[in-house]
Amino acid sequence: MLQRVVHIFKSATKSFIMGFVIVYLSYFLLFGKNGIINFIKDKNQLEELKTQELSEFKKREDIKNKVERLYPKHLDADLLDEQYRRATGEIKNNEVVYYY
The missing domain is CATH 1.20.5 (Single alpha-helices involved in coiled-coils or other helix-helix interfaces)
Known part of the structure; x- marks a missing residue:
């Protein structure tokens, strides 16, 4: 049970980080210097x-x-x-x- 929660947390963290990186790079691709x-x-x-x-x-x-x-x-x-x-x-x- 604990392993399953840890696995879900890691997946969610990876997804959040990847989403943040994509949004960050997209913003600077459009509006950057x-x-x-x-x-x-x-x-x-x-x-x-x-x-x-x-x-x-x-x-x-x-x-x-x-x-x-x-x-x-x-x-x-x-x-x-x-x-x-x-x-x-x-x-x-x-x-x-x-x-x-």
Whole structure:
């Protein structure tokens, strides 16, 4: 009788410990520092940063292109006129200017 109680107690203890270990590991697998939830958040943040980087790269290329077109060797008269008008606000007669 006593052996049977001891055997049941050992089985219950093993089951409890195994259950606790499974719950503990599952929790950290999902919510831990390097868990699945943080992995998904980091993955989404990486996508957003890549999109932002591409946008900033395009802006940088546009500015670089404008600067190159204002060099004396590659002077773009239309761009120079546009920049001058934008800076001074000068408008010719019978002319409408749209800024965007």
